[in-house]
Amino acid sequence: MPAWPTLSPFGNPAIPPHSMTMTTSTPFGQANLTLFGPSREDGAPLWMSGTFPPIPYGIAVPIQLNPLLIVNPNDPNCPPLQWDVSRRPDTAVQFTGRELYVKPDLDQEAVAQDVHRIVIQSGAPSLASWMQRWGPIEVTSAGKITAYDVLEAVYQYLQIPLTPREYKKAIKLDPENARRFHEAAYWRIATSSQIASVEQAQGLKRVDVLGDYKYFRGFRPVWHEGLWAVIMELGARGVLNHPMVY
Template sequence: MPQWAPGTWPPLDWARDVPIRLSPHIIPNPNNAHLPMIGWNVTKHPSMAKRLTPNHVIVDMSSISGDTVTHTKANTIVVTCDVGHMSTLWGPIVIDQSEPVTLRDLFEAIYEYFQIPLTHPEVQYICGLHPSNLRRLTDAYYERCRESVALPGWEARQGLKRADVLGDRKYWWGVWMSSRCGVWWLNLGLMNPVHCLPPP
């Protein structure tokens, strides 16, 4: 059964004091790093996410969505995600609230972060990095509109979003902790869909 673990990546021995533990449901799979314990395309609403139980049964997230992200409980969590040059421009995902941050809060914050529309200067910057980037952006945009649960025409009118920068690396892999100068934060790992759980 999953247990509270340091949640660092690569995993640290308990002999090294890790003051914060992450929910065992959201860390990279310690038994098989190629098989995430959460099946979620971060461009889709968190209600679409599924989880893999220890018995390898795929179920929805409702039974754990109210669990806290960390032990001890934290009201503020900072999440970084490596999306190339855009990571510097966009900054981290910051969750700061009066109540302890739950898995539902974490997933909704990640989803909302990638739903932010791209500005015209951002699109110009991305397209200037490589000649094929415009095609990749538009391909991801059309795929997102086609797969949306909303009406495709309504989704298309929303324009390009941060989610379109992810390409095929838009599936949850896990989060792990890092520390610098005594400050801890979460790292969000994304992967391509080759090893992901089947879509709902």
């Protein structure tokens, strides 16, 4: 791996190597049904928490995510859970409707229904194309699947080293990918709590294809190829209304 460059931390995602076709939070069961939304007092409609797009309160839904994990229906750029997916899940913070940062309770169940397998796809076009090669993220458990389980599966999936073949194909497609990869890796290591020399020795990782688009913006459930899947939305640091807290 070449020496780390001194480059801007706001990098673009790498083009895929193939053509592009504190305080604890409220428990899930007691969560405010109008998270970031209108209150009962003002007479506005209530929405089922954990659904995106929002579904009016009282309508049965086949899959309902923990409100911690959803895309904020009022402001997609301000997710309830703010997390850099290049870092471990325990670095995530929750931004509440009272505009407070609190420690999220990641031991809550991820899905209201009795679910033992979650398939995660990407809503970010660049990562979605890479995942056509890598396959989806899958979370399985004989018992309940917690919010932590889901975030940990995402983290571990993106920590897998980028193979030499993937790197070479990406560079062949666009020589600028070399700069994108190393810029992302440089800033990942420079801001990591891990020992820099150890991190650098591990080389490039899947997360480095994201550039600066590595900030969690929530999941949304969709019907995908005969199964209920969860789509993960990501954004750049600059699109967040509030600073990340580490």
